[in-house]
Amino acid sequence: MARKSEKSEFEEYEELLDQAYEQLPDTIFEAKRFKVPKGYSVIQGNRTIIKNFGDVSSTLNRDPQHILKYLLRELGTSGNVEGNRAIMQGKFTHYVINDRIKEYVDNFVMCHECNRPDTIIIREDRIDMLKCSACGARAPLKSL
Template structure:
């Protein structure tokens, strides 16, 4: 091989060429933020007023999200008119903690940290597929 041919395969040159082919949005560090959680406690009921807005921001089904919160808080409840009504008093801090755990488990990609994921079913197994990086991992369904 000639010296000129070796320069074509120089590590830094190859790395630069590879990085130029990657789309710009991959390098952006957008931080995923949910709208502020609006919690009201009325008597023995806890109401998340912007429940539909939260589910839409996460790109998840309202019923699936509600089922998760009901199970994690040990409460009965219903979704009515874009609100989630829980049949007991629950502190806003506990709700925020449970919503954050839902995000970690069912929304945010563990590989790249982006919220661009979908829940897909392969056979009998549900998987979380990242549309940004292509990572796939199994998740437990409720």
């Protein structure tokens, strides 16, 4: 004859569920809205300068060189980072620049599973992966 356990299966399930919730990071429960940062740019001669490029990269929690590499590839130009600003060869409106920053956020910042910006880029076996701190998902990234 089988003995009945002291706890029902439902109670054991509830305890395991509570343990799982305790292990989740606090950021997953925050309900703050993420806004894509806007790049403030000016055109000087034949160059475009993004004045707040350092602020954009720190808001996105990404290396400024990674963001710049993406922008330069997408815009088909050359450029560099000087302090808090990015300087690119060519004339680009702020609409074009902000559109490319939004594309960067969609491809390299937002989690593809939970749609949160709490991600980091890690390298595994020569492949860049997007790892979400909120849900734990991993997704391979296109190389730049």
